[in-house]
Amino acid sequence: MTATIENAMTIDVEDYFHVSALANVISRKDWDKLEYRAEKSTERILQLFEDKGVKATFFVLGWVTQRSPQLVRKIHAAGHEVACHGLTHELVYRQTPEVFREETDVSKKLLEDTIGERVLGYRAASYSITRQSLWAIDILCDLGFTYDSSIFPIAHDRYGIPGASTVPGPIKDSRGKSIVEFPLSTVQFMGRRLPCSGGGYFRLLPYGFTRWALRKINKDDNLPFIFYLHPWEVDPGQPKYENASWLSRFRHYTNLDKCEQRLSSLLDEFRFTTVREVLRPHLN
Numbered sequence: 521m522t523a524t525i526e527n528a529m530t531i532d533v534e535d536y537f538h539v540s541a542l543a544n545v546i547s548r549k550d551w552d553k554l555e556y557r558a559e560k561s562t563e564r565i566l567q568l569f570e571d572k573g574v575k576a577t578f579f580v581l582g583w584v585t586q587r588s589p590q591l592v593r594k595i596h597a598a599g600h601e602v603a604c605h606g607l608t609h610e611l612v613y614r615q616t617p618e619v620f621r622e623e624t625d626v627s628k629k630l631l632e633d634t635i636g637e638r639v640l641g642y643r644a645a646s647y648s649i650t651r652q653s654l655w656a657i658d659i660l661c662d663l664g665f666t667y668d669s670s671i672f673p674i675a676h677d678r679y680g681i682p683g684a685s686t687v688p689g690p691i692k693d694s695r696g697k698s699i700v701e702f703p704l705s706t707v708q709f710m711g712r713r714l715p716c717s718g719g720g721y722f723r724l725l726p727y728g729f730t731r732w733a734l735r736k737i738n739k740d741d742n743l744p745f746i747f748y749l750h751p752w753e754v755d756p757g758q759p760k761y762e763n764a765s766w767l768s769r770f771r772h773y774t775n776l777d778k779c780e781q782r783l784s785s786l787l788d789e790f791r792f793t794t795v796r797e798v799l800r801p802h803l804n
């Protein structure tokens with residue numbers, strides 16, 4: 521253990537074909553027909569968490585909840601937090617507020633009916649709450665969410681609010697209502713703010729970068745970080761889409777075979793728990 525701060529471990533439960541980077545080459549209408557692998561890869565992550573004695577927050581996509589309610593109940597029964605990743609993995613800034621409200625409400629109720637408990641947290645598909653879609657925060661307040669973890673305080677081609685707060689805590693919606701935001705973790709490096717806390721950044725860059733950056737957040741900033749990963753990132757056997765763009769293939773397929781071992785090392789080096797636990801001082 522290198523730090524005593526408890527950090528948030530999160531898994532966005534979706535399959536390889538839901539990913540925004542492959543949306544150009546995989547049609548939504550084919551999702552039902554594709555080889556479904558998310559159950560097995562999620563179960564491998566659950567086993568690893570059990571072996572390491574770690575509790576985590578699983579943001580589950582509504583599509584997965586409909587397909588695998590027993591998987592969601594298993595996550596919940598193992599003592600993890602179940603939270604909401606929307607219904608269809610559509611980017612929020614491509615939806616109207618009306619459609620976003622309807623889909624998010626349906627996916628939250630679906631989860632609550634499945635686990636028999638209130639769902640507190642929300643994460644947008646591909647962190648797609650940006651300056652154009654900040655109206656989504658008002659809707660999350662209306663729907664009774666206690667916290668959100670969708671804002672990436674960086675510049676990126678698909679997401680991000682450069683200059684947004686990097687510190688977890690309460691934010692106000694446009695009407696002054698309060699919700700707690702846990703922004704995705706970033707680190708200051710050579711005068712720039714870099715993402716460092718999971719997903720492609722964890723797989724593509726050397727493990728040592730993640731370790732350095734996360735230690736820096738815990739020790740220099742004295743803050744918890746939030747780490748995220750997807751079940752498909754520990755699934756090197758998934759079908760490969762060679763017709764995707766070079767950048768998408770690079771982001772999606774690099775180091776899939778090394779990811780589970782890296783996650784295991786990370787769990788040994790840092791302390792982790794659920795988002796609900798890390799945010800407890802801010803809730804209520």
Ligand SMILES: [Zn+2]
Binds near residue numbers: 605644
């Ligand atoms: Zn997602």
